[in-house]
Amino acid sequence: MPAPIRLRELIRTIRTARTQAEEREMIQKECAAIRSSFREEDNTYRCRNVAKLLYMHMLGYPAHFGQLECLKLIASQKFTDKRIGYLGAMLLLDERQDVHLLMTNCIKNDLNHSTQYVQGLALCTLGCMGSSEMCRDLAGEVEKLLKTSNSYLRKKVTLCAVHVIRKVPELMEMFLPATKNLLSEKNHGVLHTSVVLLTEMCERSPDMLAHFRKLVPQLVRILKNLIMSGYSPEHDVSGISDPFLQVRILRLLRILGKGDDDSSEAMNDILAQVATNTETSKNVGNAILYETVLTIMDIKSESGLRVLAINILGRFLLNNDKNIRYVALTSLLKTVQTDHNAVQRHRSTIVDCLKDLDVSIKRRAMELSFALVNGNNIRGMMKELLYFLDSCDPEFKADCASGVFLAAEKYAPSKRWHIDTIMRVLTTAGSYVRDDSVPNLIQLITNSVEMHAYTVQRLYKALLDDISQQPLVQVASWCIGEYGDLLVSGQCEEEEPIQVTEDEVLDVLEGLLVSNLSTPVTRGYALTAIMKLSTRFTSVNRIKKVVSIYGSSIDVELQQRAVEYNALFKKYDHMRNGFHLSLLMIINFRFFVVLSSFKMVQVCLSCLCVVPILQANDLLDLLGGNDVVPVIQNTVSTKPASAGGELLDLLGDLSLSGIPPMTAYNKNGLKIDFTFERANPNPNIAVITIHASNSTEADMTDFVFQAAVPKTFQLQLLSPSSNVVPALNQGTVTQVIRVLNPQKQQLRMRIKLTYTHKGSAVQDLAEVNNFPPQSWQ
Amino acid sequence: MRFLLLFSRQGKLRLQKWFTSMSDREKKKIIRDMTTMVLARQARSCNFLQWKDLKIIYKRYASLYFCLAVESQENELLALEIIHRYVELLDKYFGNVCELDIIFNFEKAYFILDEFLMGGEIQETSKQIVNRSIEASDMLQEVRFTGTHANTNALSKTQSVTCTCGVST
Numbered sequence: 001m002p003a004p005i006r007l008r009e010l011i012r013t014i015r016t017a018r019t020q021a022e023e024r025e026m027i028q029k030e031c032a033a034i035r036s037s038f039r040e041e042d043n044t045y046r047c048r049n050v051a052k053l054l055y056m057h058m059l060g061y062p063a064h065f066g067q068l069e070c071l072k073l074i075a076s077q078k079f080t081d082k083r084i085g086y087l088g089a090m091l092l093l094d095e096r097q098d099v100h101l102l103m104t105n106c107i108k109n110d111l112n113h114s115t116q117y118v119q120g121l122a123l124c125t126l127g128c129m130g131s132s133e134m135c136r137d138l139a140g141e142v143e144k145l146l147k148t149s150n151s152y153l154r155k156k157v158t159l160c161a162v163h164v165i166r167k168v169p170e171l172m173e174m175f176l177p178a179t180k181n182l183l184s185e186k187n188h189g190v191l192h193t194s195v196v197l198l199t200e201m202c203e204r205s206p207d208m209l210a211h212f213r214k215l216v217p218q219l220v221r222i223l224k225n226l227i228m229s230g231y232s233p234e235h236d237v238s239g240i241s242d243p244f245l246q247v248r249i250l251r252l253l254r255i256l257g258k259g260d261d262d263s264s265e266a267m268n269d270i271l272a273q274v275a276t277n278t279e280t281s282k283n284v285g286n287a288i289l290y291e292t293v294l295t296i297m298d299i300k301s302e303s304g305l306r307v308l309a310i311n312i313l314g315r316f317l318l319n320n321d322k323n324i325r326y327v328a329l330t331s332l333l334k335t336v337q338t339d340h341n342a343v344q345r346h347r348s349t350i351v352d353c354l355k356d357l358d359v360s361i362k363r364r365a366m367e368l369s370f371a372l373v374n375g376n377n378i379r380g381m382m383k384e385l386l387y388f389l390d391s392c393d394p395e396f397k398a399d400c401a402s403g404v405f406l407a408a409e410k411y412a413p414s415k416r417w418h419i420d421t422i423m424r425v426l427t428t429a430g431s432y433v434r435d436d437s438v439p440n441l442i443q444l445i446t447n448s449v450e451m452h453a454y455t456v457q458r459l460y461k462a463l464l465d466d467i468s469q470q471p472l473v474q475v476a477s478w479c480i481g482e483y484g485d486l487l488v489s490g491q492c493e494e495e496e497p498i499q500v501t502e503d504e505v506l507d508v509l510e511g512l513l514v515s516n517l518s519t520p521v522t523r524g525y526a527l528t529a530i531m532k533l534s535t536r537f538t539s540v541n542r543i544k545k546v547v548s549i550y551g552s553s554i555d556v557e558l559q560q561r562a563v564e565y566n567a568l569f570k571k572y573d574h575m576r577n578g579f580h581l582s583l584l585m586i587i588n589f590r591f592f593v594v595l596s597s598f599k600m601v602q603v604c605l606s607c608l609c610v611v612p613i614l615q616a617n618d619l620l621d622l623l624g625g626n627d628v629v630p631v632i633q634n635t636v637s638t639k640p641a642s643a644g645g646e647l648l649d650l651l652g653d654l655s656l657s658g659i660p661p662m663t664a665y666n667k668n669g670l671k672i673d674f675t676f677e678r679a680n681p682n683p684n685i686a687v688i689t690i691h692a693s694n695s696t697e698a699d700m701t702d703f704v705f706q707a708a709v710p711k712t713f714q715l716q717l718l719s720p721s722s723n724v725v726p727a728l729n730q731g732t733v734t735q736v737i738r739v740l741n742p743q744k745q746q747l748r749m750r751i752k753l754t755y756t757h758k759g760s761a762v763q764d765l766a767e768v769n770n771f772p773p774q775s776w777q
Numbered sequence: 778m779r780f781l782l783l784f785s786r787q788g789k790l791r792l793q794k795w796f797t798s799m800s801d802r803e804k805k806k807i808i809r810d811m812t813t814m815v816l817a818r819q820a821r822s823c824n825f826l827q828w829k830d831l832k833i834i835y836k837r838y839a840s841l842y843f844c845l846a847v848e849s850q851e852n853e854l855l856a857l858e859i860i861h862r863y864v865e866l867l868d869k870y871f872g873n874v875c876e877l878d879i880i881f882n883f884e885k886a887y888f889i890l891d892e893f894l895m896g897g898e899i900q901e902t903s904k905q906i907v908n909r910s911i912e913a914s915d916m917l918q919e920v921r922f923t924g925t926h927a928n929t930n931a932l933s934k935t936q937s938v939t940c941t942c943g944v945s946t
């Protein structure tokens with residue numbers, strides 16, 4: 001078999017491929033050759049083949065069949081083999097692979113090899129990707145090697161120890177003895193890795209942290225030497241001596257000084273020195289300054305030092321280098337909570353950054369600007385932020401709009417300003433406003449009672465201009481539906497009232513219904529608004545027509561609404577006004593997180609009373625026609641009388657009016673008692689309070705009580721105290737019923753009970769005929 | 778540090794170093810995300826991006842993008858220096874390094890990286906020491922472990938590495 005082609009030959013060949021398919025073909029051919037070569041257990045060319053395989057792996061092709069070959073290379077005696085083998089292991093044999101652990105023995109042997117470069121390879125592999133098991137197995141070896149005086153190995157072993165600690169934190173104690181005199185090294189590589197090890201230990205264990213605090217003076221001394229020492233060619237970067245080590249020491253000092261007065265004091269001087277003496281013309285100097293600022297802000301530094309830090313950040317903001325500006329904005333964002341006033345001083349610079357061309361900077365500036373808004377600067381800041389909202393990229397608009405709403409809510413100087421600001425956001429960035437802002441805005445508008453006329457007028461005018469921005473259209477439709485009467489009557493105080501007729505308003509709303517730009521949600525809003533106007537406008541017929549057209553709409557939601565509204569027109573026309581239509585419509589907002597607003601929840605609960613009335617009438621229809629249910633003559637049940645004794649005891653103090661209470665229902669552990677009183681001033685109204693109690697061992701949840709009375713009566717059900725009837729008579733659910741009985745007929749009632757008991761739903765109908773005569777006479 | 782990626786302006790990967798364990802699928806996704814995000818950046822933007830909970834620092838050197846992902850508490854400005862240091866090391870080794878050097882000698886690029894960084898941390902801050910270690914390791918490839926004297930010819934970038942059995946990579 002001819003010798004496999006060389007790596008560079010292969011790379012050259014593959015690069016000549018003109019299409020993906022051609023490349024794939026070449027790769028497959030070569031893979032086949034490599035596979036057969038592996039099968040022949042060819043030691044000579046294994047290294048070359050694995051190297052080629054690694055190249056193909058980088059191009060994205062599978063290379064798992066080379067895993068075992070990597071192991072063989074690692075076990076080989078040749079350095080070239082080991083080098084490629086370990087590289088292959090790092091690329092192909094991470095801890096998720098089954099054969100990963102097979103490396104352990106080889107690594108163990110190589111850790112003790114006579115050649116330091118072989119040891120280095122083993123340490124590197126273990127320290128980069130050793131699994132927890134491998135780390136556990138080899139931790140002893142690592143610990144042994146930590147004592148070496150060979151600086152080349154020492155720095156590698158130290159980082160290996162860091163990796164072991166990260167993978168198996170329990171083993172941290174093992175390395176503690178080796179940390180004695182860790183900082184007395186002269187070699188920078190060893191020093192740097194030692195600082196990393198100390199940092200890792202301090203971050204993971206408060207005990208270690210306390211233990212290592214005593215190293216602060218030593219660290220301060222090392223840092224001082226680095227700054228004060230002259231030019232050192234080996235570690236110099238643009239005139240600064242070993243910036244990597246300096247930054248690492250600053251980071252460790254930050255951890256050691258946090259929350260500790262003594263340590264913080266010990267490092268005050270050096271921090272001030274670094275902050276003032278570091279050369280800032282190049283990035284490397286600024287990197288050190290940046291780390292210093294972070295450290296100053298985190299430890300218990302004296303106020304002078306903190307001001308110095310914030311001023312450095314302020315200077316960064318004016319730097320030409322974008323990276324520095326970005327970093328300054330990020331740091332200021334972190335400190336704005338704690339040092340708010342100091343950051344406020346730089347507000348104008350920060351606001352200028354909103355106009356920066358760089359996207360990352362703009363985002364940070366926006367976040368920081370929102371954090372800086374307060375009652376004093378709201379007007380000025382909002383002007384800038386709204387200008388930003390106009391001109392920024394779409395990716396910012398949603399966040400900016402939400403931020404503006406939040407800030408306006410917290411700090412609005414006046415209601416009119418607040419509504420103007422909202423209008424501005426809706427008209428400029430209306431399509432980016434988040435869906436949940438719509439109910440919040442509606443609630444806000446509802447609460448600003450004196451601004452209703454102004455708001456609806458402005459929203460109407462905005463609608464005339466543009467109906468493409470859905471949140472704007474939705475809020476506007478809702479307002480028109482709610483305050484359409486104010487619009488038409490031209491009652492605006494804040495600005496010139498416009499002349500609008502009812503037909504014009506209905507034209508606009510109907511336009512929304514048919515427009516292609518409107519989403520189904522928007523159409524729902526528009527239809528509801530039109531319906532609400534039926535109680536405010538006089539052109540009811542036109543509205544009825546529109547509503548009935550949509551009764552056959554393809555959109556199911558729209559169709560359902562239209563049918564329900566039609567029903568309101570037909571059957572319950574007399575109740576349309578009294579239904580507090582606006583409240584009822586709120587129940588229909590199924591799409592939105594209405595319940596996010598607590599007020600809405602209260603409103604919904606108080607509407608539950610409305611629902612039973614509709615269903616009560618249905619009950620009557622179900623029970624067979626419009627005739628009065630026949631009176632059952634012979635049953636003035638004696639039950640109340642005989643049970644009267646106990647009842648009276650239980651409900652003793654509830655018998656307020658001298659009318660004896662009664663048990664209306666008692667089945668399956670659920671007992672419902674009625675107590676009576678006469679309503680003043682109208683003696684025709686009987687006020688009945690139901691008391692539901694539960695004697696079973698399980699609670700009855702989702703308890704709903706409904707009642708129906710004959711047509712000569714009128715019934716009103718108020719909200720229940722709760723919908724859970726607790727078990728074992730631990731409490732009762734009460735609800736008030738008001739019955740109007742102008743003809744003084746005998747009171748009869750049908751009740752329907754629904755509840756969930758022990759996981760299953762229960763429903764029951766019953767007749768209540770045992771009302772005491774005093775309740776209806 | 779979480780990972781270091783090198784890719785060309787067409788999005789072809791030239792080097793990948795992962796400092797934490799991840800599945801192949803995740804790695805492929807990250808590579809895709811990084812190349813898309815970084816290549817989409819404007820010419821004079823700042824070199825930092827936020828991606829999930831990581832900070833991405835990228836810098837373009839000629840036709841290659843160097844992309845480093847660090848954790849949120851790390852220093853971005855220093856990360857730029859780290860990238861620069863690696864480029865300097867490559868430059869010293871290959872002599873005026875260009876993308877082709879890294880394509881044809883990718884294993885060397887990895888070896889150099891492994892002398893500079895380890896487990897997501899810097900292991901050596903001195904350029905000279907890193908370079909000397911690499912040269913010494915390269916020399917070792919010439920030596921038979923039974924103790925034969927090493928071939929003392931200095932290596933140039935175009936010469937392929939020769940094992941004593943005469944087989945070159």
